[in-house]
Amino acid sequence: MSENYRAIVYTEFGEASVLNVTERELVEPGPGEVRVRVAVSGVNPTDWKTRTGATAMAPVSAEGQVPNQDGAGVIDAVGPGVSGLAVGDRVWLVMAAYQRPGSGTAQEFTVVPADRVVPLPDTASFEAGASLGVPAMTAHRALTVHEGAPARLAPGALAGRNVLVAGGAGAVGNAAIQLAVWAGATVAATVSSPEKAELARRAGAHHVVNYRDADAAEQVRAALPGGADVIVEVAAAHNAELNLAVLRSGGTIAVYANDSSGGPLSLDVRRHMVLNVRYQFVLLYTVPPPALAEGAAAVNAALADGALRFGAEAGLPLHEYPLDETAAAHAAVENGAVGKVLIRVAGGM
Numbered sequence: 001m002s003e004n005y006r007a008i009v010y011t012e013f014g015e016a017s018v019l020n021v022t023e024r025e026l027v028e029p030g031p032g033e034v035r036v037r038v039a040v041s042g043v044n045p046t047d048w049k050t051r052t053g054a055t056a057m058a059p060v061s062a063e064g065q066v067p068n069q070d071g072a073g074v075i076d077a078v079g080p081g082v083s084g085l086a087v088g089d090r091v092w093l094v095m096a097a098y099q100r101p102g103s104g105t106a107q108e109f110t111v112v113p114a115d116r117v118v119p120l121p122d123t124a125s126f127e128a129g130a131s132l133g134v135p136a137m138t139a140h141r142a143l144t145v146h147e148g149a150p151a152r153l154a155p156g157a158l159a160g161r162n163v164l165v166a167g168g169a170g171a172v173g174n175a176a177i178q179l180a181v182w183a184g185a186t187v188a189a190t191v192s193s194p195e196k197a198e199l200a201r202r203a204g205a206h207h208v209v210n211y212r213d214a215d216a217a218e219q220v221r222a223a224l225p226g227g228a229d230v231i232v233e234v235a236a237a238h239n240a241e242l243n244l245a246v247l248r249s250g251g252t253i254a255v256y257a258n259d260s261s262g263g264p265l266s267l268d269v270r271r272h273m274v275l276n277v278r279y280q281f282v283l284l285y286t287v288p289p290p291a292l293a294e295g296a297a298a299v300n301a302a303l304a305d306g307a308l309r310f311g312a313e314a315g316l317p318l319h320e321y322p323l324d325e326t327a328a329a330h331a332a333v334e335n336g337a338v339g340k341v342l343i344r345v346a347g348g349m
Contacts, residue, residue, distance in 0.1 A: 004023040013056065040342050137292065146278065227247055252277075
């Protein structure tokens, strides 16, 4: 007898209202796959942007698509050829829905390739696990693309480096601050308000600057003597001048987003040449697999060390919704909710 479970599905691009609760039939994992009973699903900007079609890489699947790349839960079935993972393992997921429209985490069970499944340390909650994925892995990549960068962050790996995190109150910014501090860097963050400044401080930033201040560049320079070696950038066009004013010669600007306020990114070639600036663009979906593996290992090490924290006290307020209110969760992220939006999929886990 087949078994059904609840899932959130959309069959057309559009507003959050296209997300509907439905029932799907439980399927067995194939070769190289595992099936996970999802406890908590995480919502990121990439999820609503894909849902609207703005950044979708393919048309909506005829069978409908399940949203959300990140989540955490327990493996309940393992396909042929899978090693290192077993039924009952607590895990977190990364890029669950990439090129797999039916595998998003906004459902009670999902079948994913084993290489998108990472063991979740026993000390970490499912809420923490669902908050990793896109933010933490993006942050790790952004912190490991500069000249002489380590392949994997660890304590001391960024000793002597100056890191500037733009948007220090966001999910990626929060992860970047915590990972950089754990790795030994001196970390400054830019924010847009006193409330967000407090969140960046709670994440562990050594210095916080409001980028709207007329002397923001001078403040960053004072905080990071010699300039920034690495800038983790969320608004590349908007912050282009500030970045150029605070970057050390030979420094790297790691760009993972470009908010709408800045428009197209225009660069003065000569000024960047003089500083030997490196621009590195970061999109998690096309990061090389070896770098993803290094990132997952580092994120787990930081998590086990207690260096990656979650919740308001760590600068990342958590906002939780039930599965039936996935549309509201998506709308919250789309409307700029500060912190991490989670969906409680299964109770009692």
